[in-house]
Amino acid sequence: MGGSLGHPRMALHLYILSTPSSSKGFIHCRPLSHQWMISSNIKCLASTHSTELTTYIRRSANYQSSIWDFDFVQSLNSDYKGEAFKRKTKKLKEEVRGTLDDGAMGQLDLLELIDDIERLGLGYLFEEEIKKALDTIVSMEDLAKTRTKESLHATALQFRLLRQHGYEVNQGMFNHLKDEIGNFKATYLADAKGILSLYEASHLAFEGETILEEAKNFTMTALKEIIKGNIEKNLAKQVNHALELPLHWRVPRLEARWYIDIYEKKENSIAALIELAKLDFNIVQVIHQENVADLSRWDIKAIGQLPYYMKICFLALFNSVNEMGYFHLKEHGIDSIPFLKKAWIELCKAYLIEAKWYHNNDKTTLKEYLNNAVITIGNNVVFIHSFFSLQQTIREEELDCVSQYPSLFYWTSMIVRLANDLSTSMAELERGDVLKSIQSYMYQTGASKEVACEYIRNMIDETWKKINNDLYTNDFLLPQPFIETMVNHARMSLCMYQYGDGHGVIDDESIHRANLLLFEPIPLLRDA
Incomplete structure (x- = not known):
């Protein structure tokens, strides 16, 4: 069916094989x-x-078995569980905190330090300090007066960080970078660092922000030319990396692993920050290894009987809900069963719709397909389970919001669906399946495959603008960890399908990324 169910931290993809609609x-x-x-x-x-x-x-996709077998996963062990590394982490945190609190640091230096900390995966360790620093920057009375003196890099970095953290910031702050006829000044083309910063900032755009759309087109063209020239090696790596996927669309933990190597080669890098980033990555990696080890104890062979087991689980769900205490949130006085039932029922109904399309050889328009496909991708089920899994007190308004499936559910599901279709639709059609988004668009408009793929990529870009607006307004008042879970799920899909079907086909890049993220600790500068 092409739909996938996955946890934000790890991908457990369940493929539901439907029967002919006439069968009972x-x-x-x-x-x-x-x-x-x-x-x-x-x-x-x-x-x-x-x-x-x-x-x-x-039909069967004949997915390959995991190259990391049960014995290997169970044998994983790490030295980074020890108390010595926790003490070292605490010491390094204090050292970095002292740098952040340095009142003599200039505004641009402070912004760059915040950016480095967050890209190294350490933002969660310094939330209060970062907020205090950004509050100070926003409250500066002479902010508007100094706008024309700021460099392209400083302006773009300030915009991106403030918008990422939910501060009110207008695209008009880029007006001073334009010439008399409204184009970005050609003189900036020689500023590779500034162009790169503006490119990354442009991906925080909302719908209708034309200046940021112009900035994206301007910088994308400029970066493609810049990379052909003679620029510093470390900066060239960052430009190529950004052109593949912008920072805002990348998986934070995997990005941190990549950026540690970049930052280590950066001029005037902070030794304590490098060491803290490596140590923190290794400690978090231990948690991921433990999660993988727990999941690997599932009976993988039994997954082959998934349709049969789904029948059993479904009957148990409906007939014995009062006995299934596992799904009850007793500590909150909340019964999650109705919410889980609703999500699973809608998913199964959506699968049946696809089954009817397939067996009737129906051709769908793009709208018809996507109305159903944003459900069959499985995000709603994943999100509902994730919401009740968070260790938090659930407020009444949050529960009410989740029950109505807020717009962020829809937009992140759309990203996952479109990313999946771009990389897997041809293989799915070859083994027999319904038209996907690309083919539906081709059927509807008569467009070529290349034009249809470009249209779908543009849809991903436009959908991110809607996500950006939801993140900024947060009208649904959901807990921040859950919001991050949803957005990271969209990011994970772009990562998984960046070079093809990273789920169904075990390619070298997927193996490399998994090794970096889960199995290979980063060597430290010094022993703890």
């Missing part, structure tokens, strides 16, 4: 050469006769 009764499945053979005696309710069903061969 229980379906008994068993594996047959990596496919599914279905046979069943179904008793007609209107008569006493039994009818023998036709044998169907279910």
Whole structure:
């Protein structure tokens, strides 16, 4: 079906194989050469006769097995669990905190330090200090007066950081960078660092912010030319990296692993910050390893019988809800069952719609497809489960908001669906499936595959603007960790499908990223 269910920290993808829409009764499945053979005696309710069903061969993606086997995952062990490293972390935090609190630091230096801290994955350790620093910058009375004196890099960096943190900041702050006829000044083309900063800032745009849209087009063209020239090696790496995916769209933890290497080579880098970033990454990696080890204890062979087990779970869910204490949030006085039931019912109904399209050979328009496909991608199920898994006190207004599926559910689901389709739709069509977003657009408009793919990429870009607006307004008043979970799910999809089907096909880049993130600690400068 092409839909995927996954936890924000790890991807557990469940593929629900649907039966012909005319079938009724229980379906008994068993594996047959990596496919599914279905046979069943179904008793007609209107008569006493039994009818023998036709044998169907279910479609299969034949996904490869994991290259990290059970024994390997269970054998993972790390020295970074020790108390010595926790003490070292505390010491380094105090050292970096002292640098952040240095009142003599200039505004640009402070902004760059905040940016470095966050890109190194350490922002969560210095939330109060960062907020205090940004509050000070925003409250400066002469901010508007000094605007024309700021460099391209300083203006763009200030805009990006303030908007990332929810401060009110207008795109008009870039007006002084334009010439008399409204174009960005050509003199900036020689400023590679400034162009890169403006490019990253432009991806924080809301819908209708034309100046930022112009900035994105201007900087994207400029960076492609800049990279052809003779620029500093470390900066060239950052430009190439940004052109592949902007910072705002990247998975934070994987980005931190990449940026540690960049920052270490940066002029005037702070030794304590480098060491803290490495140590923190290794300590968090231990937590991820423990999660993977727990998940690997699942009976993987049993996943092959997923449709049968889903039937059992579904019956248990509906018939024995009062006995399933696992789903009850007793400490909050909240029963999560109705919310989970709603999400799973909607998902299964959406799968059945796709099954009907497939068996009837229906052709869908893009709108028809996406109305259903944003559900079959499985995000709503993931998000509802994630919401009730957070260690927090759930307020009444939050529960009410989640029950109505706020717009951020929809937009992040759209990103995951479109990213999935761009990389997997051709393979899915070859093995037999419904039209995806690309093919639906081609059918609807007569466009070529190349034009359709470009249209879908533009849809991803426009959807991010809607996400940006939701993040800024936060009208739904959801807890910040849950908001980050949703947005990171969208980012993870762009990462997973960046070079192809990173879920269904084990390619070298996917293996490399998994190793960096989960299995390979970063060597420290000194022992703890």
